Amino acid sequence: MFTAHVVVTVLAAAWVAFSAVSVFARAAWVVEPLAEYGVPQALWPWLGAAKTAGALGLVAGLFVPAIGLAAGIGLVVYFTGAVATVLRARSYKHVPFPLLYLAPVVVAMALA
Template sequence: MEPAYVIITVLTLVANGAIAVADFARAPFVLANSAEVGVPLSWLPWLGALKAAGAIGLLLGLLGARPLGVAAAVGLVLFFLGAVAAHLTRRVYHNVAFPAGYLALAAASLGLALAVG
């Protein structure tokens, strides 16, 4: 297995696992960001579940279920494209780097998974 694939994918799954926990815990920064971009608080458990599912899928991909890892990476790319779009639509530019960073990690994980595949 390629070291770059493993390192980037582990970073991606840890980052998404951590932000999923923050969503479930309703961390103050999550609540503030959600309010700024117009995300209803009732969506937080669902958004956290999607991020957690992506992280678990990436882990399973590393453990041998490569198609599941690719699907998880695709899902995370789509999720964070939506997050970046929400920030841009609402003109919340001061922290768009955060979802863009998650998007970059997910895209890198996807690209590497396809390259190693």
Template structure:
């Protein structure tokens, strides 16, 4: 089970870091999407920092299980918020990717709890 956690956590961390990079470089597509969601562009760095913290916590969770669990819970809440934000404005094309990432984050919680 720990190996599964490690693989999924590494993949999720890669996704989080790539997404955080986009939050800091602010490509037009992302800025337009945030505007559609009703979020000001000033929020982007905060979202990027949250994603970096989540990725770091998932990786640190290899060595200290409670931190991995806390990070996975935080990432879950982050993506629940993303799903809610997309649904709030009727963006039904943007919600499914965030929902899949929510499910993966929930799986990470379960995997790390199972390996304590």
């Protein structure tokens, strides 16, 4: 079970880190929906920083479980907020995207 936890946690952290890099790089497929949802451009670097901290925290949690738990909780709150933002913008076709990032984080926490 420990091996599964490590693999899922590393993959979840990599997936969240990819999302953070996409925000920092201002990939069109990320920032265009953010603008469409009404998320102010001034917040985008903070969103990327939150994802980066969460990804690093998940990996650190393999060595210090309390850090991983805190990072996991933070990411769950972050991506739940992302789902709420998408729903508030009535962009229902985009709801699965934040869920694709939320799911591996939840699984990693469940395996911890």
